[in-house]
């Protein structure tokens with residue numbers, strides 16, 4: 001089994017453990033960011049301090065006005081939209097390619113989904129929740145990347161999905177750096193079970209792209225494949241798709257197993273279905289059997305080891321899955 005993992009490129013809000021740069025001079029410790037840091041290439045950003053608002057600073061807020069969305073600092077009665085947007089443009093220019101981002105939830109700059117947006121600048125009242133200015137731009141700029149806030153990543157399913165996505169995108173990015181049809185065929189083959197678990201019908205569409213019956217140039221094939229890959233990885237795997245995939249993997253080893261071993265594996269898969277065991281319980285068991293019988297097909301599958309083991313963790317707040 002290949003133990004090589006690429007290093008995903010990740011943007012992170014700097015206040016998440018790197019600098020005391022929040023408006024009130026605070027820093028926020030984040031266990032997942034700490035765990036991830038040695039394994040990935042992180043670039044930290046703080047649009048508010050980078051644009052010169054200072055630390056500490058008076059809070060800013062997003063206000064919906066007739067002229068559009070305005071970033072306003074009530075204490076100084078200043079519209080800071082222009083300076084913030086200019087800094088964001090520089091950040092995006094300096095980081096043309098990322099696999100993902102971990103941004104601070106609820107921030108008027110970094111928030112991705114749940115920033116308060118007010119109606120009007122004078123006597124404002126809460127209107128709705130949406131993305132902060134940087135959060136909105138990053139979603140527009142990197143529609144296929146794994147973009148999450150730190151609060152949603154306390155949810156086990158969302159965190160696993162985030163890890164799977166950044167490592168899959170990083171592997172694909174490495175492939176694109178030295179493109180060849182052979183490398184794409186190998187990528188598709190080793191990701192078969194993973195992509196099947198995510199989305200069976202789109203996995204087949206990706207397979208047609210790899211077959212390249214129209215003999216299109218490799219650049220075009222890779223562009224289409226990435227589009228499909230991003231679509232497949234858009235939402236976390238769902239249990240029925242994963243169960244089908246686990247039984248598919250089971251089919252590769254079942255003939256070698258004694259009846260009681262088969263039953264044990266089936267019970268483990270079913271306990272995962274009933275949400276009494278994490279997915280890793282089933283994949284580890286399949287991997288152990290694959291090692292025992294030297295099943296090279298299963299051992300080549302990213303599904304059994306989609307990201308470094310050191311990043312696995314079972315803590316789960318259960319929160320955040322409802323926000324998309």
Ligand code: SF4
Pocket residue numbers: 013014015016021022023045046047048049104107109110
């Ligand atoms: S949320 Fe974003 S802008 Fe605000 S302090 Fe953190 S990194 Fe800076």
